Amino acid sequence: MNRLKQLFREKSADKDLLNIYFTAGFPALDQTVEIMEALQKAGADIIELGIPFSDPLADGPTIQQSSERALSNGMSLDVLFEQLKNMRTRVQIPIIMMGYLNPIMQYGLTRFLEQAKQVGIDGFIFPDVPMSEFEKEWKEPLEALDLTFSFLVTPQTTPSRVRQLDALTSGFLYAVSSSSTTGGSSTQQQEKQVSDYLRTLKSLKLKNPILAGFGIRSQADYHRINSEVDGAIIGSAFIKHLDEYGATEEHITQFVHSLKAPLV
């Protein structure tokens, strides 16, 4: 059974859920599995492993810089798959890969999906894959390998398009909480807009669970998002934390705990 699908099947409605993103190869080349293990131990529910790309259009400066660092550290898909070879003996929570289409195109889609399956990846997010190309090239092999694919939706995505994207999505739908690149900031008024948006999205009664990301950084953000949808995705804030304190178990634990701690 796909670990991500299983997680959502077993999840009760009131349980909060934390999906943490980090860029493979950042801050150092060889800490990928170490960071994943620390995240699991600290209580992260899903890990979104970023495949670094030189021109990450959907991402803000924090993730772009982490990608540049990862690439200059020597990260590549070959290196990454080698690092992940025995990952599943240490990490049991669902792992999805996030990246951009071009490196996959060069690696070869079939080869990529097979390698990912082999090392124990559960699903993918590739924000620049168009629906038409997904249906032509991705859908069948993903189903055959029991791997998920999350499309993004934004407050500007029309309801009919949300339904189309939901129909093609498996695992969870990724709600971009504001139309922006990753790592943006928010005001109180924007927070209300995000909540309103997520409520509207929820009211569409989609087939997939919804996780929301972009601009989520604090304990308050985390709980607010979880009260609206099925979980929260945090990326830039974690990258900044890694950059500032290093990828030690102690600091990773501290980051996760500070987010997940109940609000008093």
Place this chain on the structure above:
Amino acid sequence: MKRASKYQVDEHGFYGRFGGSYIPEMLYPHIEELQQKYIEISESESFKKEFNKLLKDYVGRPSPLFFAERLSNKYACQIYLKREDLNHTGAHKVNNTIGQILLAKALNKKRIIAETGAGQHGVATATVCALMGLECVVYMGEKDVARQAPNVNRMRMLGARVEAVRSGSKTLKDATNEAIRDWINHPDSYYLIGSVVGPAPYPDMVARFQAVISEEIKWQLEEKIGRHHPDYVIACVGGGSNAAGAFYHFVDQEETQLIAVEAGGEGVHSGKTAATTALGTIGILHGSKSLMMQTADGQVVEPHSISAGLDYPGIGPFHAHLYDTGRAEFHAVTDQEALEAALELTKLEGIIPALETAHAFAVLKKKAFLPKDVIVINVSGRGDKDLASYIPYIQNQEHE
């Protein structure tokens, strides 16, 4: 949408296997709006009337087609120069910015975003924004800000905010990334792209606005020598907007040979080059599938060219398709060859070309032409902005 020819864009935004729209969902509504409306708006009578009026009275079109007698004598063929350098702002770029600013106005956008390499597109954008009273933000690689100072000052004087981009290679590629990010974060803005690159419909839209170049060449040749197509059209290619305009009305005229000239930098195999077709493979950059320089691992390679306007690791999908089908012939010209060609044109014809443009002229040394051959070279821009590169070169020449 009417498809003019097998070399033009199809209804899905593809040129053969190149093109399309590979964008994150955050950009989808922006692109969809353009896709739905650009043809309708730009083909309307009121748009065409305004566009043509501005091209004539503001830009100064038609740009002359000049018979370059001394250059023709030297290379024993008949060379005509399409003088886009005489346009207002000094390059072909303004044809496109006039078209897109009218489109932006029709879409009721108040803030304009642009990327620029050499600064010519930035200047042309800042110019039309001043003309229309619209806010203008131009993204420019930090490296280009330094080497194209005159254009940076022009943009500022025109009222644009110039944002120096410090990520990646600090040139046009990264300026484009930043401009696209700005657009994601400001959905009410209009992204005024400067070349035939980016997600559909941009490549086709920009090519249409630049197509006035080949449209004029046709009747100007007819008027001068009684034929409506040349044997060769030569143009330099970075992203490829001036070449797209110069080729546009000749692509189905198979007896006209199209020659695209890329920046070879310090040599195609020197590791410091922008010769995309020589080294490139199919990939996705800035939202479309095209040829680009990349590592085996799919990371975009940082290009090099002495000319900021050609310092781009890809080419537009239209050109990739012309290359793929063999319809156009591609050459790579080194920094050194471009400098020599610029100096030669200056001495023989009294025209100081932009460094980008100089690449097109360097082909005259690389290819044999017949005395009866009629050749049109697109003089895409003037060289005032490049004096900082030309002067040291000339001084070196004098010392040798």
